[in-house]
Amino acid sequence: MLEQSTNTLPEFRGDIAIDRQEAIRSFSELVTKRSPFSQSIGSELVFTEVEVFRRTKDGRVHAQTTYEIVMREDMLNIGGMLHGSCAVYLIDLCSSLLIATLGLATGQPWDFVSQTITTTYHAPISPGMKLEIINKTLSFGSRTATTVTEIWDATSHRLCVTGMHNLMKPTVPSVVRPKM
Numbered sequence: 001m002l003e004q005s006t007n008t009l010p011e012f013r014g015d016i017a018i019d020r021q022e023a024i025r026s027f028s029e030l031v032t033k034r035s036p037f038s039q040s041i042g043s044e045l046v047f048t049e050v051e052v053f054r055r056t057k058d059g060r061v062h063a064q065t066t067y068e069i070v071m072r073e074d075m076l077n078i079g080g081m082l083h084g085s086c087a088v089y090l091i092d093l094c095s096s097l098l099i100a101t102l103g104l105a106t107g108q109p110w111d112f113v114s115q116t117i118t119t120t121y122h123a124p125i126s127p128g129m130k131l132e133i134i135n136k137t138l139s140f141g142s143r144t145a146t147t148v149t150e151i152w153d154a155t156s157h158r159l160c161v162t163g164m165h166n167l168m169k170p171t172v173p174s175v176v177r178p179k180m
Contacts, residue, residue, distance in 0.1 A: 010050050011050070012051075013051040020105050028047050032097075044070070046067060046069065050065050050101060051065075063137050065134075084119070084121070090149075112169055113169075115144075116165075122159050122161065122162065125153065131160075133150070145166075147164070147167075148164055149163040149165065
């Protein structure tokens, strides 16, 4: 099992100011350790790496984050493998934190909500497997963002699940006033 420590700090790479690093680490801890939804799973995630970089092809700023977790009994389906909804939860949580990381690192707005999550299962994940969850931004604009997440069996170096997450800026519905 992974060592769980409140002092575990991710490795930061790229040009990320110290105060931004602390904001990223604190926000990730808040969401994973204190969120009431699926806290038993989120609280076991270990934030291991953050990288903010300029993509060479277009010069845009992007990010990559990595989390780790050991597959547990409360993550299983009836067949004894990773439950599909748990895989989607991990993709949603970790890729949303990726978008927050990039926004916090660059000072850009990052208050997006999920639009779609497309998931592909490549190999089964059984209890006790150490998982590495790698998240990468594909696009990050003022209205939409797209990420890709890969869930790997860290022991056998096998890709198990991939997810594409599209996020959008939420809109506030206009108030419809009744005619008098």
